[in-house]
Amino acid sequence: xxxxxxxxxxxxxxxxxxxxxxxxxxxxxxxxxxxxxxxxxxxxxxxxxxxxxxxxxxxxxxxxxxxxxxxxxxxxxxxxxxxxxxxxxxxxxxxxxxxxxxxxxxxxxxxxxxxxxxxxxxxxxxxxxxxxxxxxxxxxxxxxxxxxxxxxxxxxxxxxxxxxxxxxxxxxxxxxxxxxxxxxxxxxxxxxxxxxxxxxxxxxxxxxxxxxxxxxxxxxxxxxxxxxxxxxxxxxxxxxxxxxxxxxxxxxxxxxxxxxxxxxxxxxxxxxxxxxxxxxxxxxxxxxxxxxxxxxxxxxxxxxxxxxxxxxxxxxxxxxxxxxxxxxxxxxxxxxxxxxxxxxxxxxxxxxxxxxxx
Amino acid sequence: xxxxxxxxxxxxxxxxxxxxxxxxxxxxxxxxxxxxxxxxxxxxxxxxxxxxxxxxxxxxxxxxxxxxxxxxxxxxxxxxxxxxxxxxxxxxxxxxxxxxxxxxxxxxxxxxxxxxxxxxxxxxxxxxxxxxxxxxxxxxxxxxxxxxxxxxxxxxxxxxxxxxxxxxxxxxxxxxxxxxxxxxxxxxxxxxxxxxxxxxxxxxxxxxxxxxxxxxxxxxxxxxxxxxxxxxxxxxxxxxxxxxxxxxxxxxxxxxxxxxxxxxxxxxxxxxxxxxxxxxxxxxxxxxxxxxxxxxxxxxxxxxxxxxxxxxxxxxxxxxxxxxxxxxxxxxxxxxxxxxxxxxxxxxxxxxxxxxx
Ligand SMILES: [Zn+2]
Numbered sequence: 001x002x003x004x005x006x007x008x009x010x011x012x013x014x015x016x017x018x019x020x021x022x023x024x025x026x027x028x029x030x031x032x033x034x035x036x037x038x039x040x041x042x043x044x045x046x047x048x049x050x051x052x053x054x055x056x057x058x059x060x061x062x063x064x065x066x067x068x069x070x071x072x073x074x075x076x077x078x079x080x081x082x083x084x085x086x087x088x089x090x091x092x093x094x095x096x097x098x099x100x101x102x103x104x105x106x107x108x109x110x111x112x113x114x115x116x117x118x119x120x121x122x123x124x125x126x127x128x129x130x131x132x133x134x135x136x137x138x139x140x141x142x143x144x145x146x147x148x149x150x151x152x153x154x155x156x157x158x159x160x161x162x163x164x165x166x167x168x169x170x171x172x173x174x175x176x177x178x179x180x181x182x183x184x185x186x187x188x189x190x191x192x193x194x195x196x197x198x199x200x201x202x203x204x205x206x207x208x209x210x211x212x213x214x215x216x217x218x219x220x221x222x223x224x225x226x227x228x229x230x231x232x233x234x235x236x237x238x239x240x241x242x243x244x245x246x247x248x249x250x251x252x253x254x255x256x257x258x259x260x261x262x263x264x265x266x267x268x269x270x271x272x273x274x275x276x277x278x279x280x281x282x283x284x285x286x287x288x289x290x291x292x293x294x295x296x297x298x299x300x301x302x303x304x305x306x307x308x309x310x311x312x313x314x315x316x317x318x319x320x321x322x323x324x325x326x327x328x329x330x331x332x333x334x335x336x337x338x339x340x341x342x343x344x345x346x347x348x349x350x351x352x353x354x355x356x357x358x
Numbered sequence: 359x360x361x362x363x364x365x366x367x368x369x370x371x372x373x374x375x376x377x378x379x380x381x382x383x384x385x386x387x388x389x390x391x392x393x394x395x396x397x398x399x400x401x402x403x404x405x406x407x408x409x410x411x412x413x414x415x416x417x418x419x420x421x422x423x424x425x426x427x428x429x430x431x432x433x434x435x436x437x438x439x440x441x442x443x444x445x446x447x448x449x450x451x452x453x454x455x456x457x458x459x460x461x462x463x464x465x466x467x468x469x470x471x472x473x474x475x476x477x478x479x480x481x482x483x484x485x486x487x488x489x490x491x492x493x494x495x496x497x498x499x500x501x502x503x504x505x506x507x508x509x510x511x512x513x514x515x516x517x518x519x520x521x522x523x524x525x526x527x528x529x530x531x532x533x534x535x536x537x538x539x540x541x542x543x544x545x546x547x548x549x550x551x552x553x554x555x556x557x558x559x560x561x562x563x564x565x566x567x568x569x570x571x572x573x574x575x576x577x578x579x580x581x582x583x584x585x586x587x588x589x590x591x592x593x594x595x596x597x598x599x600x601x602x603x604x605x606x607x608x609x610x611x612x613x614x615x616x617x618x619x620x621x622x623x624x625x626x627x628x629x630x631x632x633x634x635x636x637x638x639x640x641x642x643x644x645x646x647x648x649x650x651x652x653x654x655x656x657x658x659x660x661x662x663x664x665x666x667x668x669x670x671x672x673x674x675x676x677x678x679x680x681x682x683x684x685x686x687x688x689x690x691x692x693x694x695x696x697x698x699x700x701x702x703x704x705x706x707x708x709x710x711x712x713x714x715x
Contacts, residue, residue, distance in 0.1 A: 006423075008489035013538065014688035015423065015488060052409060053383045055416040056424055064692075066489045091394075091409070095386045104393040111396045 003078065005056075005069030007038055020059065020067050022078050028059065030067055039065050043082050048075060051092040120246050121239070121280075128238035133202070136238065140200035143237075147206070148188075155187035157209050162187055165207065168218055172225040175292045177233040178203055185225075187212075195310050199228035201237045214310055219293060223303025223338075226289030233288070236281040286334055290341035301342035304335030370684045371421075372637070377676035379417035381666035387413055388665040404435035414668075415485060418676055421687055429484040471501035482535055490692040496534035504530035521551040528624040528715055538690030540631035544624050551620060558616040565608050573601055611646040618642040621715050625679065635682040640675065648674055 007018035007030050017033045028046050030039040041061045049058040057075045059067040069075065076089065094100045155162070166185060173183040183203040190196055190208030197207045205228040215221045231237065290300035311331045391406035408431045415425040451458035475496050482494035508523035525548065532544045576597055618640045625638035652667035681687075 011490070011692040012688070013488035013490045013690040049412075050409075052412055052416065053379070053387065055412065058426060064489075091390065091405075094390050101386050101389060104389045107393045108389055108396070111393070115396075 003067075003069045003071050003074045005067055005071065007032070007067045008065060009038070010061075010064040018067065020069070020078075022081060026082055028061070028067075030065075039063070039067075043078075044084070048079060048084075051076065051089055053095070120243050123246060124239040124242040127242045128235035131201075131235070131238055136201040136235075139238070139241070140202035140204055143200055144186075144204065144206070151191055151193050152188040152206070152208070153191055154189060155209055156189050157187055157212060161212065165212060165221065168221050169205070169225050171296055172222050172292055173229055175226075175295055176203075176229040183229060183232065194314065197224050197228050199231040199237065201232065201235055203229075203232045205229065205232070211310070214313060215306065216309075217302055219298035219302040220306035222296065222298050223289050223293055223300065223306065226292040227285045227303060229292070230285040230288030231281065234281070234284060236285070239281070240278065282334065283337070286338055287341070290338060294341075299342055301335075301339040304338035307331045308335050370682050372680055372682050373421040373687070374680040375676035376419045377414075377417055377669070377673040378419060379413060379669050379672065381669045384413060384669050385665040400438075401435065404438060405431040407431070407434055414672055418672070420487065420681065421683075423488050426486045427484055428486060429480070467506065470505055471498045474501045474505055478531070478534075487537070488688065488690070490538040490690045493536045493539075493693065494534055495536060496530055500530055500534065521555045522548055524555075524620060525551050528620070531715060532624060532628055536693075537630060539693040540690065542628055542630050543632065544628040546623055546627045550623055554616055554619045554623065557619070558612050561612050561615065562609075565605070565612075569601075569605055576601060607650055610650060611643075614646040614649050615642040617715075618645040624715055630681070633684045634687070637680045637682060638678065639680075640678045644674070 003020040005018060005020065006015045007020075008015060016038065018030050018038060019032075020028060020030050022043060023029050023040075026043045027040050028043045029037060032038050039061055041063070045062045047060040049055075049060075051057065051072055054070070054072070056068045056070050057072055059069075059075070061067070094104070157165075165187070169183070169185040170180055174180045176183055183205060186204060186206045188206055188208055190210045193208055193210075195208060195211040195214050197205060197211055199205050205225065207224075211224070212221075215224075286303065289303055293300045293303070308331055387409060391402070391409060394402040395406050408427065408429050411427045411429070415427040418425045448459070448462050451462070475494070475498055478496060479494040482492040485492045504523075504526045508519075508526040512518075512520040512523040525546070529544065532542050535542045619642050622638045622640055622642075625636050628636040630636070648671055652663070652671065655663040656667050
């Protein structure tokens with residue numbers, strides 16, 4: 001066994017063309033091109049670097065001299081001969097085996113899928129549930145202040161309209177997890193936001209004037225409130241917040257590269273994943289709303305009809321479903337789902353209060 | 359072997375760095391690292407980091423000799439655990455009291471010089487070339503000067519002093535690195551770095567000024583096609599999104615251009631031991647192209663292009679960095695230095711302090 005390579009005397013950067021071999025006494029002997037012994041040491045005291053790709057192997061002698069060679073197989077054979085080839089070579093064998101690389105690839109795809117589909121949502125649900133109410137209140141107040149500053153303005157609804165909405169809100173909010181006292185309804189003029197309602201983690205529901213004027217039946221508005229209260233109960237807002245920060249963190253941890261490249265590459269998948277999560281949240285909130293509506297004797301399908309009307313108002317007769325990213329949760333699907341809920345209800349989808357909304 | 363007298367009178371030789379790794383080879387290492395890191399819930403990450411850095415340093419050759427990386431994964435793991443415990447402490451205390459975050463921020467500010475110095479020192483001391491180690495000899499005071507005082511001055515002067523703060527950081531980084539006890543040294547005029555930032559600002563203004571006419575030129579003919587405002591809206595969404603994306607990418611390119619030019623400036627003026635000159639000839643536009651197309655390809659391949667993208671960047675960077683050596687580079691001798699724990703380095707990398715040029 002004779003390995004060809006380069007030897008460096010201790011603490012020097014001058015390379016010497018040299019050969020390394022193992023003596024019968026298990027000493028590492030290094031000779032130069034002229035055959036003169038330049039270094040030797042008991043092989044068990046020599047630190048051999050792990051095999052990695054085609055990298056040169058480094059044999060570090062106890063006196064800080066060092067021999068390096070491209071003959072990876074030769075070094076492995078020498079380690080074998082000295083009875084030293086142990087688990088250190090396992091990772092390298094994995095890396096060089098096509099079979100194991102393919103297995104690793106499949107495992108990677110599977111584990112990333114499991115993490116995104118189940119791991120992150122479960123972690124976000126747990127974190128959202130564990131978040132103390134005081135933090136939820138701070139986040140909610142901050143969010144509301146920002147919205148008020150950037151987009152929303154004071155409501156222009158008449159006191160009688162507000163009273164009407166509050167009455168309906170009270171009917172639904174008694175069914176919420178925190179009881180009627182755990183929620184409040186705020187009125188705002190939407191402006192650029194348009195017809196919309198949103199819920200904050202502390203149980204605040206904000207409704208825009210533009211949404212109110214679109215309402216034709218009471219149980220439509222009750223459906224909207226039920227939906228927003230469900231968002232608050234399930235802490236969907238906080239879950240979005242946590243999922244939004246978990247995904248980039250995981251990408252950095254896995255790639256080990258917090259550079260610009262990593263950040264840019266992480267941006268779009270994060271948006272797409274969040275969109276799919278938000279679709280799931282909307283579905284959950286719709287389902288909860290349907291349950292609440294049935295309990296107060298309303299029609300769950302009313303929310304679906306209202307959503308479709310809002311869509312037509314916003315996007316014309318064809319609706320918004322042809323949106324260019326396809327990210328908008330299809331309103332038609334949501335309406336169909338709600339109608340389905342309504343069909344299974346004991347009321348059979350009949351309208352309780354057909355009188356047009358005030 | 360001992361006729362160094364003849365070496366020193368030899369003509370200077372230009373050695374260019376060369377990266378010999380391949381995307382396919384690194385892909386195998388990366389995917390095994392990835393799976394083992396996930397399976398061990400992140401613990402293997404420390405070993406993965408060492409293997410990755412060994413792969414990149416060990417495949418970077420100067421004058422036909424590779425660099426090498428020596429860090430111990432166990433130290434990195436301990437550093438990461440401490441960083442994680444601190445992070446957990448931060449998030450728990452921030453829950454209990456909202457102002458705890460402020461206290462942690464102040465603590466971090468005081469710890470910053472130590473984090474910067476220990477991170478750079480760990481990295482340098484674990485890197486070697488031809489059996490001789492690099493070292494970093496920056497002091498805590500120097501780090502506070504470059505990383506706290508100068509950024510503070512830049513902020514209170516409404517960023518007008520920012521290029522000088524950048525230069526202070528580069529000086530701290532380069533002038534405190536040593537190889538075999540011999541110092542790296544760089545020096546360049548304030549105007550030369552201001553010029554780079556002014557160019558960046560000019561590019562930004564040019565881009566914004568260009569964006570309006572381009573948007574009008576592209577969108578106007580489309581708008582004239584249909585008179586119905588509703589269908590027109592749907593028709594315009596696609597082109598607007600594409601234009602916006604193009605604009606975003608162009609905006610991303612500017613910091614890359616500025617950074618590349620400042621690296622060329624700082625490294626191009628660097629000498630080692632007052633004799634060997636460094637040359638950095640990275641093309642700013644080419645770098646922007648590589649980084650952005652890498653990001654794009656990594657994105658559309660859901661991450662699987664990542665190993666190739668890193669190799670591609672490493673290959674380009676190496677090919678444009680060289681050393682004009684006045685001697686054979688073999689008269690360096692290592693100094694006695696002890697490698698220290700990776701704690702500071704790992705905290706710094708967890709917080710992504712962005713230490714470097
Ligand atoms: Zn919703």
